[in-house]
Amino acid sequence: MMNSMSMKPRNKVVTLSQFIADEQEKTPGASGNLSKIFRDIKLAAKLMHRDVNKAGLVDILGAHGSTNVQGEEVKKLDVIANDEFISSITAGGDCCAIISEEEDYIRHLNPDAKYVIAMDPLDGSSNIDVNAVIGTIFSIYRRVSPIGTKATEEDCLQKGVNQVAAGYVIYGSSTMLVYTTGNGVNGFTLDISIGDFCLSHPDFKTPSTGKIYSINEGNFHQFPQGIKDYLKKCKEASMSARYIGSMVADFHRNMIKGGIFMYPQTEKAPNGKLRLMYECNPMAFLCEQAGGKATTGSQRIMEVEPTELHQRVPVIMGSAEMVDDCVAHL
Numbered sequence: 178m179m180n181s182m183s184m185k186p187r188n189k190v191v192t193l194s195q196f197i198a199d200e201q202e203k204t205p206g207a208s209g210n211l212s213k214i215f216r217d218i219k220l221a222a223k224l225m226h227r228d229v230n231k232a233g234l235v236d237i238l239g240a241h242g243s244t245n246v247q248g249e250e251v252k253k254l255d256v257i258a259n260d261e262f263i264s265s266i267t268a269g270g271d272c273c274a275i276i277s278e279e280e281d282y283i284r285h286l287n288p289d290a291k292y293v294i295a296m297d298p299l300d301g302s303s304n305i306d307v308n309a310v311i312g313t314i315f316s317i318y319r320r321v322s323p324i325g326t327k328a329t330e331e332d333c334l335q336k337g338v339n340q341v342a343a344g345y346v347i348y349g350s351s352t353m354l355v356y357t358t359g360n361g362v363n364g365f366t367l368d369i370s371i372g373d374f375c376l377s378h379p380d381f382k383t384p385s386t387g388k389i390y391s392i393n394e395g396n397f398h399q400f401p402q403g404i405k406d407y408l409k410k411c412k413e414a415s416m417s418a419r420y421i422g423s424m425v426a427d428f429h430r431n432m433i434k435g436g437i438f439m440y441p442q443t444e445k446a447p448n449g450k451l452r453l454m455y456e457c458n459p460m461a462f463l464c465e466q467a468g469g470k471a472t473t474g475s476q477r478i479m480e481v482e483p484t485e486l487h488q489r490v491p492v493i494m495g496s497a498e499m500v501d502d503c504v505a506h507l
């Protein structure tokens with residue numbers, strides 16, 4: 178029989194739901210709607226974890242529009258992700274609109290709800306078919322139009338500084354959900370044995386500097402001279418180049434280890450590639466909350482005035498000292 182003196186108390190497990198409930202209690206006047214949105218995101222993230230992990234088995238990789246051996250339509254994983262997040266958020270009833278990188282228009286939901294979501298349901302699409310890390314990015318805003326009316330473009334096109342919450346889910350060697358509501362960043366790892374996200378990275382801070390630079394150097398000849406100069410400096414300092422082409426994965430690694438992520442303008446893409454509403458703003462919010470910086474090179478990302486749903490902006494983000502150094506070269 179085990180002696181009670183010999184029993185080691187286990188560390189307290191804090192689930193995402195518990196953490197959010199505790200946070201809600203600390204916020205005077207909180208209605209609980211934001212917590213319910215997290216419940217919906219969490220459900221969709223778990224469904225995505227399942228789908229990503231069995232993607233090869235059930236033939237959901239590949240081009241949308243083809244058919245599988247049973248003659249059924251094969252859904253591309255990013256279409257599945259879009260459907261799963263939208264279904265979950267729609268069913269939850271706590272958002273008045275969703276804008277998604279996968280869609281060309283605003284999807285109007287419950288007019289009586291006060292929040293708007295912007296999301297990239299499956300980021301890193303080029304990694305889907307090669308079993309590499311992909312993610313989901315989301316951003317939540319409070320509507321500016323009156324509750325009870327149809328959400329407007331103004332509700333959906335707000336500056337990043339207005340974000341109420343932002344986060345990402347990374348489908349990697351484990352699945353994690355990392356989010357902020359403006360009180361620091363916390364990371365939760367999905368424990369599949371209990372089917373829940375558990376707090377694994379409390380009050381996540383990024384180092385003020387690091388040794389990693391992440392950029393698609395295939396575009397080198399098209400970069401502005403300042404970026405070329407900064408990259409030369411990175412090489413002279415024998416820094417490590419790390420770039421998988423999945424923003425969530427590149428960003429997550431750099432957040433933990435310290436580093437800089439760049440997708441600057443190129444001759445072919447004068448505003449860069451990444452989308453302000455679905456990728457840059459949420460990651461900028463997380464980055465700043467973790468102690469880092471995020472800029473277009475000339476302006477803080479979260480202060481850019483959005484003018485269209487799929488607007489692109491150049492981005493330089495990560496460890497504060499590295500971002501400052503890069504910007505000093507521009």
Ligand code: AHM
Pocket residue numbers: 278297299300301302303393422423424425440450
């Ligand atoms: P996606 O949303 O279609 O997946 O595109 C965004 C992705 C980012 O995750 C990544 O940082 C970037 O595109 C990679 O682009 P490139 O292949 O040009 O380096």
Ligand code: MG
Pocket residue numbers: 278297299300301456
């Ligand atoms: Mg994307």
